[in-house]
Amino acid sequence: MNLPSKLPDVGTTIFTVMSQLANESKAINLSQGFPGFDCDPYLVDLVTRFMKEGKNQYAPMTGIPELREILSEKTKSLYQVDYNSESEVTIVSGATDALFSAVSAVVQPGDEVILLEPAYDSYAPAVKLSGGVAVFVPLNIPEFSVDWDRVKDAITEKTRVIMVNNPHNPSGYVWTKQDLDTLAGLVRDKNIFIISDEVYEHIIFDGRKHLSLMCHPVLKERTFICGSFGKTFHVTGWKIGYCLAPKPLSIEFRKVHQFVTFSTATPLQFALAEYLKDERKYLDLPGFYQKKRDLFCSGLSETDFKFTPSQGSFFQLVSYKHLSSISDYELSVKMCKEVGVACIPISVFFNQKEDHKILRFCFAKSDSELLEALDKLNSSNLF
Ligand code: PMP
Ligand code: GLN
Numbered sequence: 001m002n003l004p005s006k007l008p009d010v011g012t013t014i015f016t017v018m019s020q021l022a023n024e025s026k027a028i029n030l031s032q033g034f035p036g037f038d039c040d041p042y043l044v045d046l047v048t049r050f051m052k053e054g055k056n057q058y059a060p061m062t063g064i065p066e067l068r069e070i071l072s073e074k075t076k077s078l079y080q081v082d083y084n085s086e087s088e089v090t091i092v093s094g095a096t097d098a099l100f101s102a103v104s105a106v107v108q109p110g111d112e113v114i115l116l117e118p119a120y121d122s123y124a125p126a127v128k129l130s131g132g133v134a135v136f137v138p139l140n141i142p143e144f145s146v147d148w149d150r151v152k153d154a155i156t157e158k159t160r161v162i163m164v165n166n167p168h169n170p171s172g173y174v175w176t177k178q179d180l181d182t183l184a185g186l187v188r189d190k191n192i193f194i195i196s197d198e199v200y201e202h203i204i205f206d207g208r209k210h211l212s213l214m215c216h217p218v219l220k221e222r223t224f225i226c227g228s229f230g231k232t233f234h235v236t237g238w239k240i241g242y243c244l245a246p247k248p249l250s251i252e253f254r255k256v257h258q259f260v261t262f263s264t265a266t267p268l269q270f271a272l273a274e275y276l277k278d279e280r281k282y283l284d285l286p287g288f289y290q291k292k293r294d295l296f297c298s299g300l301s302e303t304d305f306k307f308t309p310s311q312g313s314f315f316q317l318v319s320y321k322h323l324s325s326i327s328d329y330e331l332s333v334k335m336c337k338e339v340g341v342a343c344i345p346i347s348v349f350f351n352q353k354e355d356h357k358i359l360r361f362c363f364a365k366s367d368s369e370l371l372e373a374l375d376k377l378n379s380s381n382l383f
Helices: 014-025 041-052 065-079 095-106 123-129 148-154 177-187 247-260 266-275 285-300 328-339 367-378
Strands: 089-092 112-117 133-138 159-165 193-197 223-228 241-244 315-319 358-362
Touching (some): 014 328, 041 266, 065 089, 065 241, 065 266, 089 095, 089 247, 095 123, 095 159, 095 193, 095 223, 095 241, 095 247, 112 123, 112 148, 123 133, 133 148, 148 177, 159 177, 241 247, 285 315, 285 367, 328 358
Parallel strands (some): 112 133, 193 223
Antiparallel strands (some): 089 241, 223 241
């Protein structure tokens, strides 16, 4: 048999590779982004309760009304923006599903999709599988802000979508009002859609406010907002998220979503609908994660790495450019095996694997695990 690959350049994701290596090396795993602590036991009790109550068959394709309604209310109260719970909110099996379904709904063969690099690893393959052409525009390094002149230059007659991620993985960059306004100015008179990955919307620091793209009317009408409960409620293994989009966009989105997964785990949806009634569960998240960021950064300041504290997400970047010319991939493997701390080399988030000598650490871990990792980093002779 001869199966020509549709994704010849794609291997196993770096997250799987590094997590496996961390396990084999018994290293502290600060690579793949997932909390190293459990979720609220009440959330587990709720799932158990709904399972026992028999909520075990297919949910509606778009999600259960209770969850769509409370999401619509939450969005209204946080951002003063309306999404009709019936026609504009769709529950999906993780933000990955939302991103893939949105790309598949919009991108036709030959369409260009602008991706800002470093970009989360699922974007480019989704574009390619739809026959689209990914056009990579680098962010300004080391701030990781958007280079709007380059985005403007990249827009052509064929541009159909711009994919954005705020707060940004891996850098933690958080968008400003000016970012929203500039993007709106660029797409205002064009038939360009936006896919906005906002999975870290509630993990944002130093009093910053998350500016969802829905907050700008020019952007709202053309944007698919992709969210994930995995990040917000420490349940990345549940793979449940949502897509908010105006009705005409949601109609097309749902046509795809129904044949990707059809629907999403029913008891999880009932549990989350109940859990979301207490807004403290997500409003307290910035404070919770800021303590972890600060703990991690204070330890990092005793190492030779250079860094700027993350503005959002649960990732911290560090640069070692001034210390060594070893590739970030090699350094990550060496650090994992010899120091016992696993991280992600950010070259993997670039199409051409550009090596800026920057590593990503996930600080969504218990304080003791973070302290142990810092201890290992401090006492290592890596360079
Ligand atoms: N987008 C970004 C930027 C992410 O970091 C992740 C996962 N960590 C996802 C999407 C995928 O989210 P989910 O697990 O809900 O599919
Ligand atoms: N989003 C997570 C990260 O950036 C990983 C998710 C995955 O393993 N696919 O680390």
